[in-house]
Amino acid sequence: MKLVIAVIQDSDSTKLLNALVEKGFRSTKLSSSGGFLKSGNTTIMIGTEDEKVQTVLDIIKGECQNRNQFISPVSPMGGNADSYIPYPVEVEVGGATVFVLPIDQFHQF
Amino acid sequence: MKLVIAVIQDSDSTKLLNALVEKGFRSTKLSSSGGFLKSGNTTIMIGTEDEKVQTVLDIIKGECQNRNQFISPVSPMGGNADSYIPYPVEVEVGGATVFVLPIDQFHQF
Amino acid sequence: MKLVIAVIQDSDSTKLLNALVEKGFRSTKLSSSGGFLKSGNTTIMIGTEDEKVQTVLDIIKGECQNRNQFISPVSPMGGNADSYIPYPVEVEVGGATVFVLPIDQFHQF
Numbered sequence A, B, C: 001m002k003l004v005i006a007v008i009q010d011s012d013s014t015k016l017l018n019a020l021v022e023k024g025f026r027s028t029k030l031s032s033s034g035g036f037l038k039s040g041n042t043t044i045m046i047g048t049e050d051e052k053v054q055t056v057l058d059i060i061k062g063e064c065q066n067r068n069q070f071i072s073p074v075s076p077m078g079g080n081a082d083s084y085i086p087y088p089v090e091v092e093v094g095g096a097t098v099f100v101l102p103i104d105q106f107h108q109f
């Protein structure tokens, strides 16, 4: 058995948890926050057999990988129209930091 | 030293923490929630010497083991009396998922 | 790679997180509470290369070590003036419980 601990963005957590359940993995979600500048992350713990670790990593990568996304800016409300950018802006979202830990014992009571 | 991580039901957490303190174990409680359908769980971390791991596992099993419990249904309030079950219902409560992790170093500052 | 898990007092968490960032370490903060009597602690997870574990431990010790602090008591408001202590009182603050865990795999996606 291994314990997979993944720190991901809040906005990716629901689809990651759903994807894990769909593939038969049980997980636990811990409230967490970034150490600096990065607020709103979530820590997911997944216990899994050694031979399924790669499957779990693939699911995390598939749902959470760092990627660019185009965001349509909202129109300015009473703001300075000169600084308004009327086209979608590319921003970086997602990302995952993942630790796979060895386990001495695993029990379910 | 080992680090024991136990995911248990919220409703079992107070008596588990009390039982651990009574036997001289220090623990830390993390807010957590289930990955799917199972809301309101709690994650407990306990650092312990190798030779006391079994004692910690016995305490967790004793306080949190999955068990059936009879719940008296509340009487229907303005509901359909035909569907009201006037006798106690057996439900499953508790349960614990426990990981025992090896530790390279342990420090108290 | 190692995963360092430190349970510290809430009041030390901001300066620890700042000190870690300043030295280039990324960390994640989990909401936690003590098992008994000790409320308001915080759990910090830091992933680091093996050769920097001692640096991380030194930072934690430097920011969080158990120490005595003089607190000026507030003046009694409508209380018993006989029991009022008009000089600073020495109290114990801080402290850290630290686990260094081995890691099988580390990934960033």
Ligand code: NI
Binding pocket: A001, A002, A050, A103
């Ligand atoms: Ni294994």
Ligand code: NI
Binding pocket: B001, B002, B050, B103
């Ligand atoms: Ni040991």
Ligand code: NI
Binding pocket: C001, C002, C050, C103
């Ligand atoms: Ni290593």
